[in-house]
Amino acid sequence: MYFIEFLHQVVATVTPIKMGILFGGVMLGIIFGALPGLTATLAVALLSTVTFNLPTDVAIIALIGAYVGAVYGGCQSAILIGIPGTSAGAASVRDGHQLAKQGRAGETIANATLGSALGTIFGLTMMLLVMPLMVALALQFTSIEFFLLAVFGVLICGSLTSDDLPAKGWIAGILGLAISTVGIETIQGYSRFTFGVPELAGGIEFVPVILGAFAIPQIIRGLRDSDGRLERSTLLSKVWPDFKFLGKCKMLIARSGLIGVGVGAIPGVGEDVAAWSAYDATKRAAKDPETYGRGNMRGVVAPEVAANACIGGAIVPVLTLAVPGSPPAAMLLGAMWLHGLRPGPMLAIESPEVIPQIAAFLFWSAIAMAICGLAMARLSVLVLRLPPFIVLPMVAMISILGSYSLGLNVFNVYLMFGFGLLAFVLEEMEYPVAPLVIGLILGQMADIGLRRALLSAHGDVFSFFERPLALVFMALILYSLFGRSRIVRQAFGAVFGPLRRRKASEV
Amino acid sequence: MSSERPLRKADFVTSIAFMLLGTVMIVAASRMPWIVQSGGLQQDWYLSPGLFPAVLGVLLILFSANVLMHAVRAGGHRGLGQVAAQGLRAIGSNRDLHRMAAAAALVGLYVFVGIGRFEYHVASTTFLFVTMLAFHRAPDRPFTVWAVLKIALIALIAPAVIGYIFTEFFQVPMP
Structure with missing residues (x-):
């Protein structure tokens, strides 16, 4: 359905300004991704503030370029110094750095670059295939489904991003939802939790909050640890991919791509989960699993394909349901709102050009990332030699200016700093920040959805159980709440255990 | 990142703080208009601006209780004063x-x-x-x-x- 329009947009995107902005965005993204501590979300957040005054399509192309570049960039530092630039690059450290130590850094970076580009293209192809189905499904949604989807998004994100107790992720999500209630609410015009501060009447701007939540903790932590010795990056030989090897990895690329797209579509779960899942799946499927972690090229290509395929998957719920699939996608959603776009079920009807346009931007970002990634590998060696005590204060300055530039309001800077400190304290206590951000983004959808659903049902809560889609979401919510509970696992074991044993004995 | 035992002590304190925050949210939500006469029509409880914050307050208390339970089971409530005093003494170094x-x-x-x-x-x-x-x-x-x-x-x-x-x-x- 979207493929013809996509091809049209691929051609229409080739203008000097758009290409210049795209390459600039991709290069900035790669630098942000390569520098340990700076994340893809931060790159997209910073760029969304400074591109605020640019035309919508130019701003979006810059953001998508930075998003793709930053998700990829993490692998460069992972391979060269053994420290991932982003969490998405962490899975590439194990084999990537071993290969670099064996003198194959150039070849590894080149293969990872091509793998990331193929992953991005795989993700956008799946996005175009799935999008018509998702749009059709999203049009069936009523207020109750939107409310339940928002709750499910926050809970599943909390469950999957919390390294400690899942309840900590849920608490972070509830805090995000609570922050979204600040300001004058839209149904009755009642002022909630503003404490007489006029700047809070319009609600809390989420861009400074996201910028603070992702920048301030990294700056404080980076400066705290900046007195250690600097890791010296490996020198590069020839930076050129092994096409013969990549040709043999067709199955691996397809499997990792599917994992990436699938993980990306889950609200709030990012590229890191996709990369680790693909690494694990590749190792399990391998004939030589013992070579993984000792310098197996497949252990670098698989996570890179999955991390970048995740982008396409994460953008699907953004465009069809206004639910972000990952933290950088949350920022992209925020930037679209800033530019007057209204992602959601009606986007395909109101602005039919947006979906194929974004797919075309992703396509060119993949191409630009492949070119810049190969060309910038030597520059990365130099960038990675910059000490954190030089880089991080500059990032702090740019983040503060970025927050200010949004409406030229100093209050936004205060918000950014305050929420940054809150995020730092929460992270130190092992409360994840991603659910807080997702909660903040989905808060209004949940609030309005709940009240509208109750209004249309005249307050009858039981009528929600009559809608099949609502029942599906309720089941998903119950699963995210109790899926990891011992009682549920024991109950599942009691039901399916004998069945599994019988099957095994038959085999 | 904190190690297991000190983390559970921190969990004990933060979960109580979040339970208090949840209570504050419910109290603040209860003070918002719940049944309003607007334009001759009575607006019911389900349109109240306090409904969503109240739901969030309840959920915050429930989830924090879960964290508190884990913290207590792991002995996070024991020797809190001693740990706090040690921490205060170690600030200088x-x-x-x-x-x-x-x-x-x-x-x-x-x-x-x-x-x-x-x-x-x-x-x-x-x-x-x-x-x-x-x-x-x-x-x-x-x-x-x-x-x-x-x-x-x-x-x-x-x-x-x-x-x-x-x-x-x-x-x-x-x-």
Whole structure:
């Protein structure tokens, strides 16, 4: 359905300004991704503030370029110094750095670059295939489904991003939802939790909050640890991919791509989960699993394909349901709102050009990332030699200016700093920040959805159980709440255990 | 990151704080209008602006109770006063804490004192110079005149270049 329009947009995107902005965005993204501590979300957040005054399509192309570049960039530092630039690059450290130590850094970076580009293209192809189905499904949604989807998004994100107790992720999500209630609410015009501060009447701007939540903790932590010795990056030989090897990895690329797209579509779960899942799946499927972690090229290509395929998957719920699939996608959603776009079920009807346009931007970002990634590998060696005590204060300055530039309001800077400190304290206590951000983004959808659903049902809560889609979401919510509970696992074991044993004995 | 036992002690304290926050949210939500006469029509409880915050307050208490339960089971409630006293005594020698506090304080000073009160270039150059100088010390970085000059040069050039890019390319005036 979207493929013809996509091809049209691929051609229409080739203008000097758009290409210049795209390459600039991709290069900035790669630098942000390569520098340990700076994340893809931060790159997209910073760029969304400074591109605020640019035309919508130019701003979006810059953001998508930075998003793709930053998700990829993490692998460069992972391979060269053994420290991932982003969490998405962490899975590439194990084999990537071993290969670099064996003198194959150039070849590894080149293969990872091509793998990331193929992953991005795989993700956008799946996005175009799935999008018509998702749009059709999203049009069936009523207020109750939107409310339940928002709750499910926050809970599943909390469950999957919390390294400690899942309840900590849920608490972070509830805090995000609570922050979204600040300001004058839209149904009755009642002022909630503003404490007489006029700047809070319009609600809390989420861009400074996201910028603070992702920048301030990294700056404080980076400066705290900046007195250690600097890791010296490996020198590069020839930076050129092994096409013969990549040709043999067709199955691996397809499997990792599917994992990436699938993980990306889950609200709030990012590229890191996709990369680790693909690494694990590749190792399990391998004939030589013992070579993984000792310098197996497949252990670098698989996570890179999955991390970048995740982008396409994460953008699907953004465009069809206004639910972000990952933290950088949350920022992209925020930037679209800033530019007057209204992602959601009606986007395909109101602005039919947006979906194929974004797919075309992703396509060119993949191409630009492949070119810049190969060309910038030597520059990365130099960038990675910059000490954190030089880089991080500059990032702090740019983040503060970025927050200010949004409406030229100093209050936004205060918000950014305050929420940054809150995020730092929460992270130190092992409360994840991603659910807080997702909660903040989905808060209004949940609030309005709940009240509208109750209004249309005249307050009858039981009528929600009559809608099949609502029942599906309720089941998903119950699963995210109790899926990891011992009682549920024991109950599942009691039901399916004998069945599994019988099957095994038959085999 | 905290290790298991101190983490459970921290969980004990934070979960109680979040339960209190949940209670505050429910109390604040209960004070919002629940049944209102508007334009001759009675608006029912389900349109109240307090409904969503009240639901969130209840959920916050429930989830925090779960964390509290884990903390108590792991003995996180035992010896809290002793740990707090030890922590307070160690403040003077905790180098990581000093570095974190210094980083937060320098960024805070730039945010609350520098931006908007002083000229952008002056505030930014001062912030960069002081922060870079403060965190320069490391085993493989000797503190030389050349190092200070290099930092001063970066602190002078970076705000000028970034300010130029913001104003000229992104049409954003500096604070």
